Amino acid sequence: MNEQRAWWKEAVVYQIYPKSFADSDGDGVGDLRGIVDRLDHVADLGVDVIWLNPVYESPQADNGYDISDYRAIHEAYGTMADWEELLDAVHERDMKLIMDLVVNHTSTEHEWFQRSRRGEDGYREYYYWHEGEEPPNNWESGFGGPAWSTDDDAGMQYLHLFDETQADLNWNESAVREDVYEMMNWWLEQGIDGFRMDVINMVSKPDDWPDGDPDNDWVGIEHFTNGPDAVEYLSEMAAETYEEYDAMTVGECVNVDPETASDYVSEDGPMDMLFHFEHMSVDHDGQWLSPSEWDLTDLKAVISKWQTELDGWNSLYLTNHDQPRIVSRFGDDGEYRRESAKLLGTLLFTLSGTPYVYQGQEIGMTNYPWSSLDELDDLQSIGHVEAAIAAGEIDGFEDAKQAVRDKSRDNTRTPMQWDDSEHAGFTDGEPWLPVNPDHEDINVAAAEADPNSVLHYYRDLVELRESHETLIYGAYNLLLPDHESVWAYRMELDGDAILVALNLDDTETTVTLEDAARTAELLCSNYEGSTEPGATLTLLPYEARVYQLE
Known part of the structure; x- marks a missing residue:
């Protein structure tokens, strides 16, 4: 499955949310010039690709995912000349740039x-x-x-x-598809290196408009995802556009399992890889306002399934602009914030697939302590809360506060934390979203100065992955599948084997792993002075270890 080499399989991707990355003109909104000014931070991580969230002309009802002109830059972000400067700056640093493609729908102002x-x-x-x-x-x-x-x-x-x-575009119309392909080719001719395609498996809808299951969290999802012509349309898209270029493509696909996903990303499929959401659902019971405790065995089972059952290439992510911060969600954003942030990074970089790092993840940024609906900008969060209030399901924001703190998309949209100044070095003006109050301690400047920071560890992880192709192309073998706090697995390729042991618990945990009894070299750990390998491993709270097995 993973034998055929490709540059995008060996790449590490860094996602930039322009509105929140860096503001160069003091209006409180991030912009393209700000990205150029801070680009060395990204390059110094050692990443290969930047995924740029939408910067097209837009009324910004959904922060740029409502596009009114695909061939123009939104004024708050700058000009086309600024974008061209960014593209040149990215390429000068030996990185590539992929753009967000939003063609399931347009703004009603288009x-x-x-x-x-x-x-x-x-x-x-x-x-x-x-x-x-x-x-x-x-x-x-x-x-x-x-x-x-x-x-x-x-x-x-x-x-x-x-x-x-x-408004959803009608992809049944050939004229719509032709206009979309013409626009895509226009951007490819500008020199971009590929596309991240927003909710791309929703472009085909059934003609008879069947009712959806009213008990689903999203009513109708079984009908408007993976529609009758979805694969055909995307295959046509590929043939008409990016197949003519050495481009990278990743599609955001809602409601897919490995079997369905394989239709899109197998060797003959129309895309290189996709984002699925199955692992993003382990910590809630299907209702947006009903967060629940997550079980490590469930998370292991989902990710292990995608590692072993997908006929195609995996994209590896634990957060993005639509998900909460990973250290708050899957780690410990209190006492063990640093350790758990490093552990989760270790997981991301030691699985087979292409890792995606979302801005701020590399310094261990956390969720925001939202206290009122007025603080929020996210249409999804506001819509769910207001609908629940109108339906009488809750009395007000207080009843939804924990869900918002756990799940709101605004958690990852708060400004990037560059230093400990008033607005975290993001802007000289008033930021469009509040800066997390923990920026005084968690920021890039502090991380640069601390050799044991999450940032330096992420740089080490990039180097680790680049120097061990077993971590890229290797076969995944899960160990201790039922253990409730330790995630252990072996990556194997052509006789080479690497053992990964992760303790996702705030207590010391001892496990028996026969693999670790083999002669082994410690390649990576988020604790200094980790013990030598052996059949019995005692792992400290949120400890991560990576061993080269002989």
């Missing part, structure tokens, strides 16, 4: 939608319209409420699987 609502020749069919007072089905928006809204100008209802300002 020219296509404006023409569609007016019924201009050929454009009505660019979106999904329905005549009548009642919607054609019971599908819901991912941000809460119905997925159909009435447009007063058109006098009809239109489909939006996200915010009402994000």
Whole structure:
């Protein structure tokens, strides 16, 4: 499965959320010039690729995922000249740049939608319209409420699987697909190195508009994901666009298992890899406002399944702009913040696949202590809370506070913490989202000065992965699958073997691993002075060890 080499398999990707990375002009919003100014921080990590979240022209209802012009830069982020400078700066540092591709939907301010609502020749069919007072089905928006809204100008209802300002494109229309491909080729000709494709397995919808299961967390998801023509459309896209370039592609795919995912990313599939969400669901019971305790055995089982059952290449991530901070979610953001942040990084870099590092992850940033709905910007969080209040399920924000603190997308959208100054070195103005109060201790400047910091450990992990191809292409073998605190596995390639042992608990834990009794060399640990290997390993709280087995 993993034998065929490719540059994007051996790469490490760093994700930049432009609005929160660095502000160069003091308006409180991150911008392209800010990224250029801070680019050496990314390059010094040793990463190979930058994934840039959307910087296109947009009314910013959903922070750029509502695009009104695919070939223009949003004014708050700068100009096309600024973007070109960024691309050149990335390439000068021997890195590559992939852009976010958002083509399941557009902003309702996009020219296509404006023409569609007016019924201009050929454009009505660019979106999904329905005549009548009642919607054609019971599908819901991912941000809460119905997925159909009435447009007063058109006098009809239109489909939006996200915010009402994000209308779904009708990919059944060949003209829509042709316009999308033309736009993609335009960006590839500018010199970009690939695409991250937003909710790309939602582009095909069934013609008969069936009702969804009302008990699903997202009503209708079984119908509007992996639709009848999804693979065909993406194969056509590949043939018409990025197959002609040495480009990297990763698709965000909702509601997929390894079998379904293999259709998209197998050797003959239309994409290089995809983001799935199965491991992002282990800590809640299917309801957004109902967080629950997570079980390590469940997380191990999910990730192990994807390591062994996917016919294709894995993308490795534990957080991004849509997920909470990993140290708060899967680690300990208190006493063992540093240790658990390093451990989770060790997990990310020692599995087979391409690792993705989200900005701030490399210094161990944590979730924000949200105290009111007014502090939030995230449409998803606000929508779920307001819908629950309107339905009488909760009395107010206090009833949802813990869920918001645990799950809100704004947790990873708070400004990047560069230093311990008032606004963490992110801006000279008033930041668009509040800066986490822990920035006085957790920031890049402090991490640079501390040789035992999470940042220096991440640099070591990049080097470790680059120097051991077994960690890239090796076969994964899970050990102790039922152990409730230790995650141990062996990576094997052509007779070479590496043992990884991780204690995801705040207490010392002893396990027996026959592998560790073999002659072994300690390659990596997040504790100084780790003991020599042996059949019995005693692991300290949140300790991570990586051994080369002879």
